[in-house]
Structures are given as structure tokens and as C-alpha cells.
Amino acid sequence: xxxxxxxxxxxxxxxxxxxxxxxxxxxxxxxxxxxxxxxxxxxxxxxxxxxxxxxxxxxxxxxxxxxxxxxxxxxxxxxxxxxxxxxxxxxxxxxxxxxxxxxxxxxxxxxxxxxxxxxxxxxxxxxxxxxxxxxxxxxxxxxxxxxxxxxxxxxxxxxxxxxxxxxxxxxxxxxxxxxxxxxxxxxxxxxxxxxxxxxxxxxxxxxxxxxxxxxxxxxxxxxxxxxxxxxxxxxxxxxxxxxxxxxxxxxxxxxxxxxxxxxxxxxxxxxxxxxxxxxxxxxxxxxxxxxxxxxxxxxxxxxxxxxxxxxxxxxxxxxxxxxxxxxxxxxxxxxxxxxxxxxxxxxxxxxxxxxxxxxxxxxxxxxxxxxxxxxxxxxxxxxxxxxxxxxxxxxxxxxxxxxxx
Amino acid sequence: xxxxxxxxxxxxxxxxxxxxxxxxxxxxxxxxxxxxxxxxxxxxxxxxxxxxxxxxxxxxxxxxxxxxxxxxxxxxxxxxxxxxxxxxxxxxxxxxxxxxxxxxxxxxxxxxxxxxxxxxxxxxxxxxxxxx
Numbered sequence: 001x002x003x004x005x006x007x008x009x010x011x012x013x014x015x016x017x018x019x020x021x022x023x024x025x026x027x028x029x030x031x032x033x034x035x036x037x038x039x040x041x042x043x044x045x046x047x048x049x050x051x052x053x054x055x056x057x058x059x060x061x062x063x064x065x066x067x068x069x070x071x072x073x074x075x076x077x078x079x080x081x082x083x084x085x086x087x088x089x090x091x092x093x094x095x096x097x098x099x100x101x102x103x104x105x106x107x108x109x110x111x112x113x114x115x116x117x118x119x120x121x122x123x124x125x126x127x128x129x130x131x132x133x134x135x136x137x138x139x140x141x142x143x144x145x146x147x148x149x150x151x152x153x154x155x156x157x158x159x160x161x162x163x164x165x166x167x168x169x170x171x172x173x174x175x176x177x178x179x180x181x182x183x184x185x186x187x188x189x190x191x192x193x194x195x196x197x198x199x200x201x202x203x204x205x206x207x208x209x210x211x212x213x214x215x216x217x218x219x220x221x222x223x224x225x226x227x228x229x230x231x232x233x234x235x236x237x238x239x240x241x242x243x244x245x246x247x248x249x250x251x252x253x254x255x256x257x258x259x260x261x262x263x264x265x266x267x268x269x270x271x272x273x274x275x276x277x278x279x280x281x282x283x284x285x286x287x288x289x290x291x292x293x294x295x296x297x298x299x300x301x302x303x304x305x306x307x308x309x310x311x312x313x314x315x316x317x318x319x320x321x322x323x324x325x326x327x328x329x330x331x332x333x334x335x336x337x338x339x340x341x342x343x344x345x346x347x348x349x350x351x352x353x354x355x356x357x358x359x360x361x362x363x364x365x366x367x368x369x370x371x372x373x374x375x376x377x378x379x380x381x382x383x384x385x386x387x388x389x390x391x392x393x394x395x396x397x398x399x400x401x402x403x404x405x
Numbered sequence: 406x407x408x409x410x411x412x413x414x415x416x417x418x419x420x421x422x423x424x425x426x427x428x429x430x431x432x433x434x435x436x437x438x439x440x441x442x443x444x445x446x447x448x449x450x451x452x453x454x455x456x457x458x459x460x461x462x463x464x465x466x467x468x469x470x471x472x473x474x475x476x477x478x479x480x481x482x483x484x485x486x487x488x489x490x491x492x493x494x495x496x497x498x499x500x501x502x503x504x505x506x507x508x509x510x511x512x513x514x515x516x517x518x519x520x521x522x523x524x525x526x527x528x529x530x531x532x533x534x535x536x537x
Contacts, residue, residue: 310443312467316408316416328443329467334506336443348440384422384471386447386463387440402439 009359016207026247052253072213073181074104076200083226092143128293129158151183156292157301166195185259208255212248270299300358305349308388317377326353409502415472433525448517469507473514
């Protein structure tokens with residue numbers, strides 16, 4: 001076993017060596033511009049791009065023509081939301097989203113709101129982080145042009161009832177955008193069955209290269225139209241100008257193909273390792289709380305709050321394991337995780353959360369090591385924690401008058 | 406974020422971690438911070454003849470908060486009450502090489518020192534400390 005161990009597969013994933021292998025010819029040898037229509041270099045590039053488009057479309061049960069390449073999920077979210085709001089502004093300016101969306105969605109919506117270009121409803125979620133489809137239905141007004149709800153949450157892994165939301169969207173004639181960044185390649189996605197009109201996803205979360213993503217844009221029933229946010233040579237059927245990064249796209253395609261072929265095998269492995277990690281930690285450490293849905297969540301996700309210890313210090317104590325925390329000290333905003341807060345997790349427990357993100361290349365040995373380390377460090381830091389000491393003495397921490405600073 | 410070697414050292418080998426009995430003679434206790442802010446420090450001193458002969462801490466917080474309180478206990482030992490009053494958060498920042506986002510950890514440590522000293526003085530002045 002090699003240290004450090006990577007258990008942060010929600011942030012990014014290592015590239016599969018098989019993906020790299022398919023990319024390599026497209027840097028030096030087959031370097032053509034896919035938009036060059038008049039020579040062999042361009043044709044070779046175009047063929048490679050169209051083959052990748054097929055592989056990607058197949059994974060999500062779409063038509064290849066419905067795939068628009070972007071630089072990643074953030075751009076896809078921006079293009080979908082801004083593109084739809086701008087295109088359908090005569091119909092209305094209302095968008096429905098949820099409080100636990102990724103910031104690529106939330107900040108895009110807020111930016112439109114701030115410029116007077118949209119009005120928004122932010123749906124709350126239940127204690128497991130799930131959106132209630134009936135809340136979506138009730139929030140729809142005559143002015144609603146877009147529903148944007150994520151497939152699976154990046155912190156807690158909770159999977160939303162997307163199919164039910166898609167059904168309501170169709171019934172009400174409102175477009176449905178789904179940020180599926182964490183879900184595609186990990187769980188089965190079928191844009192037809194789920195009634196999704198636009199969907200964002202990215203290559204680097206599924207063992208492909210960074211710097212390329214896609215927006216699925218439905219072509220039939222209904223034909224979705226968006227206003228391009230990048231002007232130029234009219235690539236991607238006019239929806240996203242810019243020369244296509246052929247090697248990245250080839251890698252993205254291969255990554256999708258591998259995910260499709262290996263999903264059931266990967267899922268079974270990941271769930272077995274994740275459940276063992278969860279059970280061993282929970283059994284050894286009292287007052288550890290699972291965040292997110294107990295069953296309906298991504299196979300590789302585990303998010304736990306360890307009462308009385310602070311997240312950043314936990315990460316510091318496990319230097320040779322790459323993890324993430326909802327603690328304020330690890331965030332750019334110095335606020336604890338807004339996702340955990342939206343679930344109703346108390347601020348102090350949000351500070352104490354650790355996200356484990358398991359992926360294709362993690363091994364059972366790594367999980368064993370992690371279990372041992374987590375138990376060690378939580379025990380050590382609890383010994384050091386005045387809160388743990390007080391709780392052991394029977395002090396109700398909620399009744400203490402703290403000097404907030 | 407990279408931590409300074411000194412922060413890492415205090416975090417891995419905390420000095421004087423633990424507790425005195427609050428009602429023990431000569432003991433002053435300071436508890437500052439709040440769980441919802443992500444850091445709580447408990448700092449205790451044991452005083453004899455106006456000199457701090459021992460100090461202990463327990464901290465809930467990030468690595469820098471733990472290191473700041475660990476360092477504070479090291480500095481307090483052997484100092485007189487008057488000398489201890491002069492420990493400034495900026496001294497801690499300098500010693501541990503804390504980045505700007507972690508300065509509040511040092512402020513908290515200074516507050517904890519002040520609170521422990523005040524508690525000791527209140528007790529030694531014979532004022533009843535029963536909380537109402």
C-alpha cells in the first residue's frame with residue numbers, strides 16, 4: 001500500500017490509465033482541428049470527436065447530437081441556466097432550484113437575480129438532503145421557465161428523486177436542468193426515463209481528464225433552445241463556440257465507455273468497502289453521526305460528523321489520507337458547510353464533519369488503514385477536547401453560555 | 406494550506422494537555438470560544454507565591470488553535486502573574502508563523518490566558534465564585 005491515500009474522489013478522480021492510452025495519439029500525431037473540413041488532419045480529429053460523442057451519449061441514453069462539449073460542469077451549469085433564462089425570457093424569468101445545489105448552480109442563479117434577470121425559489125431539503133418533488137410542483141408559477149435540481153449531492157451523496165421531478169416538469173411544461181456531475185458514471189442515468197431536458201456533467205469525476213465536460217441538450221419532445229454564452233466560430237451547433245480539445249474529448253469518451261462497462265462491478269466493490277468503513281467507524285466511536293441519506297446515496301460516499309472534535313484538526317491528524325471536511329476552517333468562506341446546515345445539522349456538528357469519497361482505485365488495505373487512523377485520531381482529539389470532557393461530566397453543552405467571538 | 410513546522414509539532418506533541426480540578430487551591434480556569442464558531446479553549450494555571458508553577462489546556466478547534474493553546478501553556482509556566490499578563494497574541498502569531506486566517510486562534514489563546522488569570526485572581530481575592 002502506498003501513502004498518501006486518496007479518499008477524496010468527489011473532488012476529482014485519478015485518470016484511468018486506459019483513458020490516457022486512448023488520448024496519447026491525439027496530442028502530437030493526430031493533432032488536427034475537428035472543425036477543419038478540408039483535409040485529413042481535420043477528418044481524423046472529427047472522427048475521434050464523433051466517436052467520443054457516441055460513447056458519452058450511450059452512457060446517458062441520449063442521442064450523440066444532444067451532447068455539447070464544454071470546459072466542465074461549471075460551464076455547463078452556466079450555459080444551461082443563463083442560456084435558458086435568456087432564450088425564454090418572454091415566457092418568464094422564474095427558476096426553481098434547491099438550497100443544497102453546487103455553487104456553480106447557486107451562484108449562477110444568484111448572479112442572474114442580482115442583475116434583475118431572474119427571480120428564484122430555493123427549495124429546502126429534508127433531513128437526508130432530499131428535495132420533495134411536491135415542493136417543486138407547488139413552486140411552479142406561470143413565470144417558471146426552468147427547474148434546476150442536482151442528481152446527487154457532492155458532500156453527502158444523497159440522490160434526488162429526479163425521475164419524479166422530471167415527470168412534474170413535463171406535466172407543467174417547464175424545462176428541467178439536472179446538475180449530474182457527481183452521478184454520471186457512478187449510477188445509471190437515463191435522460192429519457194428521468195425526463196431531463198438539460199444535464200451537466202464532467203469528465204474528471206469519472207476517471208477522465210480535467211478540462212472537458214458536457215451539457216446534454218434535448219433535441220426532441222421538447223426541442224430545447226439556449227442562447228450561447230460564448231460567441232465565435234459557431235461550434236457545437238452554435239451553442240458553444242471554441243475549438244474542441246480533441247485529446248480531452250477522446251479521453252472523456254473512453255472514460256464514459258469504461259464507466260458503462262464497469263459500473264455494476266465498481267458499484268458492488270465500492271458499496272462493500274464504504275459500508276465496512278462506515279460500520280467499523282460507527283461501532284468504535286460513540287457519537288458519530290452519518291450525514292445524508294442512509295441508503296439512497298452515491299456508492300462511494302460517506303459523510304460523518306464526529307461530535308466534540310473539529311474537522312480541520314481531524315484532517316491534520318490524518319495527513320497521509322486525502323479527505324475533505326465541512327468545517328469552516330477548510331472552506332474559502334470561513335463558514336461551515338451550507339449543505340449540512342440545510343439538512344438541519346447543527347453548526348458544531350457541521351464543523352466536525354469528514355467526507356470520505358471512495359473511488360475505482362481504492363483498495364481494501366487502504367480502507368483498513370483509514371479505519372485505524374480515524375479511530376486513533378478521533379480518540380486522541382476527544383481526549384484533548386474540553387467539550388468532550390464536559391459532556392463526560394454530564395454538562396449539557398447547549399445550556400452553557402458561550403462567549404461567541 | 407501548509408502549516409508551519411512549529412504548529413505541526415505542537416499538534417502532534419501537545420505540551421501540557423489535560424486538566425486540573427477547578428476548585429483546587431491556586432488554580433485559575435479560563436474557557437473561551439464557542440462550539441458553533443468551531444473553537445473552544447480551556448486554559449488552566451496553577452499558582453504558588455504569585456508564580457505560575459504549572460499550566461494545562463484542552464482545546465476543541467483546528468490545528469492552529471491547538472498549537473496556540475499548547476504554546477501558551479509552555480510560556481505560562483514559570484512566569485509571575487504580572488509577566489503572564491503581558492503575553493500578546495502577536496507573540497503567538499510570530500512564534501507559530503500563523504497565516505492571517507489563523508490570527509483569531511492566537512487572539513483566542515490570549516483571551517484564554519486573561520480569563521484564567523482573572524479567574525485565579527477572583528478566587529484568591531476571596532470573592533465567592535458561585536455562579537448564579
